[in-house]
Amino acid sequence: MNGIITAKDLSMHFGEKDVFDRLNFEIHAGEKVSLIGHNGVGKSTLVKLIMGLLTPTSGEITRRSVVGQRPLKIGYVPQFRNIDADAPLSIQSFVALNIGQSWHPWLTSSEKKRVERVLEQTNLTSIKNRSLALASGGERQRAYLAQALLADPDLLIMDESTASMDVDAKQAIMDLVDQVVTDKQMALLFVSHDLELTIKYTDRYLLLRDHQMMTGPSDQIRPDSLKGAE
Numbered sequence: 001m002n003g004i005i006t007a008k009d010l011s012m013h014f015g016e017k018d019v020f021d022r023l024n025f026e027i028h029a030g031e032k033v034s035l036i037g038h039n040g041v042g043k044s045t046l047v048k049l050i051m052g053l054l055t056p057t058s059g060e061i062t063r064r065s066v067v068g069q070r071p072l073k074i075g076y077v078p079q080f081r082n083i084d085a086d087a088p089l090s091i092q093s094f095v096a097l098n099i100g101q102s103w104h105p106w107l108t109s110s111e112k113k114r115v116e117r118v119l120e121q122t123n124l125t126s127i128k129n130r131s132l133a134l135a136s137g138g139e140r141q142r143a144y145l146a147q148a149l150l151a152d153p154d155l156l157i158m159d160e161s162t163a164s165m166d167v168d169a170k171q172a173i174m175d176l177v178d179q180v181v182t183d184k185q186m187a188l189l190f191v192s193h194d195l196e197l198t199i200k201y202t203d204r205y206l207l208l209r210d211h212q213m214m215t216g217p218s219d220q221i222r223p224d225s226l227k228g229a230e
């Protein structure tokens with residue numbers, strides 16, 4: 001009923017490579033869902049389809065906002081990596097890159113307030129003028145999260161965003177994500193190989209395996225779910 005993402009008979013092939021066949025699933029408004037599956041099973045491909053960056057080979061995927069007639073807004077937090085270490089930007093300027101200004105290159109006072117609000121939400125206010133290059137891994141992931149939240153998304157996609165972070169930093173960023181998505185009644189799609197985190201922070205899993213999709217309550221994920229079946 002309140003599906004913001006609906007896949008109907010969704011298939012994706014790359015040439016001879018059959019990634020998945022006739023997937024049917026929904027993500028509902030405000031739902032916390034994980035996307036799991038072993039390496040190379042098609043999680044990133046599915047995320048690109050959800051975001052409208054790829055066209056399916058057959059079937060369809062629809063994005064629908066439950067708020068009026070406007071398009072669904074999706075926020076995306078990428079995998080942690082160090083390649084931004086040289087970006088000559090403060091944390092605040094980096095976050096503001098996603099403001100989507102109109103014709104003018106400066107921020108209006110309401111845009112500045114929006115930036116300040118997400119910096120506050122992600123506990124970055126006290127270090128907003130620090131260079132992104134000097135930020136720790138956890139701080140940099142919070143800056144990506146803040147950037148994604150700036151668009152006030154209906155669906156937040158965390159795409160292996162906690163991979164290669166240490167245990168405390170993973171928990172800290174996920175506690176923050178959990179708080180924000182609950183407060184804002186945002187849907188969460190948490191793509192991860194970390195079953196402990198998916199059980200703790202999501203209610204339902206979507207498991208890609210053998211070109212198919214399975215789903216169920218997160219606390220019923222089986223420990224062997226991520227093993228390759230091919």
Ligand SMILES: Nc1ncnc2c1ncn2[C@@H]1O[C@H](COP(=O)(O)OP(=O)(O)OP(=O)(O)O)[C@@H](O)[C@H]1O
Binds near residue numbers: 014040
């Ligand atoms: N543009 C492309 N052209 C051809 N093959 C592709 C393309 N993109 C992905 N693939 C293949 O599709 C399959 C699924 O890849 P995908 O990156 O979606 O998997 P994944 O589950 O996200 O993997 P990982 O967990 O390792 O990130 C892989 O075999 C990959 O090599």
